[in-house]
Amino acid sequence: MECISVFDMLKIGIGPSSSHTLGPWRAGERWIAQLKKANRFHKVERISVDLYGSLSLTGKGHATDYAVLLGLSGADPERIPVDTIDVIIASIKNTKVLLFNNEHPVTFDMATDIVFHRKFLPFHANALTFTATINGRKHKETFYSIGGGFVVQEERKISKQNKHIFYCTFPYPVENGVQLLKFCEQLKLPISGVVLENEKSIRDQETIDYELERIWNTMLECMFVGCHTEGNLPGGLNVRRRAYDIHKTLISDDLPFEDPHEWMETIRSTEVKFRQILKWVSCFALSVNEVNASLGRVVTAPTNGSAGVIPAVLMYYLVIENHEADFEHIKKFLLVASEIGSIFKKGATISAAMGGCQAEIGVSSAMAAGALTELLGGTPEQVLVAAEIAMEHHLGLTCDPIGGLVQIPCIERNSMGAIKAISAAELALDTDPKNVKVPLDKVVNTMWETAKDMNTKYKETSEGGLAVGVNMSDC
Structure with missing residues (x-):
């Protein structure tokens, strides 16, 4: 494995x-x-x-x-x-x-x-x-x-000599949701705890914390830059950056902040009615993918094209849901999200060229939904329910970027994926897992079958969908 x-x-x-x-x-x-x-x-x-x-x-x-x-x-x-x-x-x-x-x-x-x-x-x-x-x-x-x-290289894909993939030396190897829940029950740990035990078998705790904090700071910096950069994106579509405009409507010019961490504290002091919450989540997601579209630095989560979903949902938790949250919450979120993503990678794909956008935005939404559920007090079973709900409602999503650019419809899809993740988490928290009809492993398998059935022109080729329905000249 x-x-x-x-x-x-x-x-x-x-x-x-x-x-x-x-x-x-x-x-x-x-x-x-x-x-x-x-x-x-x-x-x-x-x-x-x-x-x-x-x-x-x-x-x-x-x-x-x-x-x-x-x-x-x-x-x-x-x-x-x-x-x-x-x-x-x-x-x-x-x-x-x-x-x-x-x-x-x-x-x-x-x-x-x-x-x-x-x-x-x-x-x-x-x-x-x-x-x-x-x-x-x-x-x-x-x-x-x-x-x-x-x-990978074809002849090396399953070779144990491939040093770029960890072959299972994890004490608790996980290939699917059933195995993950088994280890949670056996160890009496939440999903983040099981993932952390596996990580500790290949890295020391100090390194794990340092690297996770570096990942989070990269995400935070990316959101900050995206929310404070005005203008059009490169590439020829002349897409105007929207995170900057949305941000201006949400936060007063006279509120002081000089760096991303002060910015977070300032956001916590703003109005948080339902519409503002929706706008903030969208703003965070759009900001990341506007930076991504302009050859900026982002974190694959699990891909660059879907890099805005996880930061947006984690930021939502930090500045809306729990003002007392600290690095331990961030760490748990990232550990859970990565494990859910790995289950999709092992059982299906995270490549849009193989599975369409369900493999990117769908997977990222599932990752974020599950991670948020654990932070909100959900059980391991409810975490997987949330991940399943999020993916279930992305099944069949095509990848059809106009002009081959990761801009339309990709940037907006991150906003949609983040909102769906939050909704999926809330639904899961009010769900008794014993009553669930579609387990996570079934939806992973269904996603892969859907990917194999999908016409190639909808798999990141710009030969179908919006990519041919809207010409570069129309933009």
Whole structure:
């Protein structure tokens, strides 16, 4: 059984897409490591990159070409200053030289050395092949970006030598909801407690807390930046940022705050009638995905395209539901959310190129719903009920981004997913799990069957739905 850590499900990276940006970026890093291990890195004379399937069809809108170049340049998506991205890309375009891993200059022409192929490779819809020319001979490696920033190679997918996936050394390995509840009962722990015990088997408590706090601070910073940035998003659709405008209607200009944490305290002092609550949740969700759409830094939750749902729901709890909440509440929320996401990844998919938007917004809504339920006092059984409710009402959701950009309908869908998550949590808290007709594991299986039945044009190809119903020229 594959063991998926909370830090596999929640990764810090650059937008706009975990599968089309962060995944190819990480693939470039993996390829460099392989070349170095084989003592071939400094012998590379030329590089080319072939993109296939969804990576090709929506690659321009998702900045896949940029991500590949940044990965090959040795930049770290977790720490690269966002304002240097355009500088690096412009340098490669203008000089036709790629500083391979920031140490070895290689001739590279973006116009000819990145090739977009419409065909799909059989293993996965998101495929890319790196080719290195060494002494006139070509050496190829193909990688698959399988959603949420996860990257595999076909021949290594089930190999225990793959060090990029934890194979189960967890003391309490979980593949589905039934197993998770069994461990909760056995250990007399909430879901967050079981997940924490597994994490402690591979990392010390101090590291876990430090990394979870870093993830939360990245989410908070992302919301803060999104709510205080005005203008239109890049890409050609001329989509106006709405989080800034909504934020202005919700908070007075004369209320003082200088950083994200002071901002949270200020929000706690604002009016919280039902309409304001809806607007705040939407504002938080939109803000994250507007940052994501502009190549900003976000946290995959479980993907970049759905990165706004979990921060929005967690922020709702912190500034609306529980003003006394502290890091322990944040930690529990993230632990529960990651475990629910991992169940969907193991039993179905978190890749929109494989399952449509139900695999992104649907999964993120389920993750947030379950996590919120535990914080609101729900039992482990009710946590899974909430996750099931949230996914049940996203089944069949298509992925049809206009222009291949993670903007329309993606940004608004984060708002909808967050609101549904809160509703699902409240429904679950008033539900006796013994009366539930659809358990979480059934909805996971149904989601996967729905994904397999879904027409390819609705799976992140921009060949169906809104992507063809609304032209770039209409915008």
